[in-house]
Amino acid sequence: MRKEKKIPLGLQESLKGQHPSKEMKLSRKQLYWISQVTGWYLFIGINLFIISSFEEITWQRVLVWIFLGLLGIVFTHVIRGVIRKNNWLNLPLKNTIPRILTASIITGIIIYALVFAASYLAGTFRQEEYNFARLVAGIINTSILILLWCLIYYVVHYMENYKKKEIESLIWEAAVKDYELKTLKSQLNPHFMFNAMNSIRALIEEDPESAKVAITKLSNILRYSLQMERMERVSLEDEIETVKNYLDLERIRFEDRLKYKLDIDRSTQKIEIPPMMIQTLVENGIKHGVAKRTEGGEIHLKSKLLSTSNGSKLKIEIRNSGHFSEEQLKSSNGFGVSNTKHRLNLLFGDDAHFSIKNENGDTVLAEIEIPIALQNN
16 A cells, blocks of 8 residues: 655645645536547548448438447547556556457447447448458457547546656646755854843943944844744845844853944845845854854955846855864864755745855855846746
8 A cells, every 4th residue: 555645734824725726626627528529520420421422322321320429439438438547557468458458349340330230220231241350340440440549548647647748747846846945944043142141231330322223133133033934035135234233242141252344235225035044154254264263263254246147146255263074064063054944945946056165264155146037937
């Protein structure tokens, strides 16, 4: 028995309302019967037209052909029921072919026998025209006709199933992407929160006015953190404002050990980026770089526009004092880096770029490139 996928609750919410409606099922049923009736009687009409070119057709003969069309509709519908009930559509080809051939031959014999009887009753039967060879040929032709119907049914079902799976796959991928982005953003609560609150508490006694300013900055960061839960992208200007508030709070803790410089190109301020992405990397730089150095260090944040063959890109450079090692990626310490890579890939695919490396021995450089043309899609 096939195991069902265990879907996280958040992903279930993303997938709600994505299933085909009853109206869609009803329209498919109507389409099936319209195709059945139209297809069979179009076949009958073409045959009568061809026969009328060679001989005169009586109304009795027309009735026999109409009866043939009715039999075709009824018996192919029965075959369809057998195929669906016994799950032949999902069988391997080597098991499907003999079943379909057998069903087509049996149905061909029954239909030809009934048409033969109808011709006799309608008075269109000519004994001199029939012999064993013609009887066998009639059964073979009828069986081939049924086999052709089965082939068309399988092809239509395959195309429909392929399209359905493609749509379901796209819906699933979109839901997974949405769920993963929400999950990643929910993990972006600032690690510095408790440190900031302790620093503010100590500052209240030393410098109450500065403590008030610090509380305002902390509340702005908290508000931004809550707002970004509902947003996929924010302006670089808003992100930088949050980063500045964060750095100012960290300076209370590190004092002269932390310096920072913001070099933001004004033309990039309104460009949208994933929320908390820069803040996470800056936080990463302080935690694993500046904080580990006795003398402290510096954070330098820079943004600029790049012109490439594929259009314009926003480039963000984050430099921090310290040293980066590949081992950080393999541990929980590498969360900021892996999170950034994952989010960029989910939002922009291969059009975005992220890298992190050591520069000049005692500086770590993190670079982000985001395509401007794709960001608002």
